[in-house]
Amino acid sequence: EPEVTQTPSHQVTQMGQEVILRCVPISNHLYFYWYRQILGQKVEFLVSFYNNEISEKSEIFDDQFSVERPDGSNFTLKIRSTKLEDSAMYFCASRLTGVDGYTFGSGTRLTVV
């Protein structure tokens, strides 16, 4: 069964450093998402991406965050200057169309120290 692949599975970074979280969505999917889950809290929407542009972003997704689909297969989330409160599990997800179900990646656990 096709999978959404996320790398790395765990990343530790110093506060203020830039991090890039990588995702390879299912190849024929058209809608791409990033969600995050702070430890002990519910999963929250960050951003959606369709047709090579952001279609919606949450209040969390401020100027420190950016997304890119540089080569038609990877979908990346960049955090420019990490803060302690960015520590969370970040999930990438993709969908074939706007009416299909989601497929989630296994997540990247980001720890900012």
Next chain:
Amino acid sequence: KNEVEQSPQNLTAQEGEFITINCSYSVGISALHWLQQHPGGGIVSLFMLSSGKKKHGRLIATINIQEKHSSLHITASHPRDSAVYICAALYGGATNKLIFGTGTLLAVQP
């Protein structure tokens, strides 16, 4: 405001028991996902439904659009069913983002 509420937050069952997890949402949605999250964190989609009922093995999901309520049932529960079960509402519009519930931590004891 779009809200998704789940109950119970924690559930302990004996192997073989019939389990029900409930989910309610505040405004109209286009569909609802039931998801499973194991320790270590990965999320697996169990069902997406917009009406009626779906069944997969020992799992059954139902939704009542008028009452804005969905249930996930597990028949003949097994310790391997132990996980966090999350309902997430799919709201319409350009992005169809998911609004997540807080999850139900299920522990099935042998």
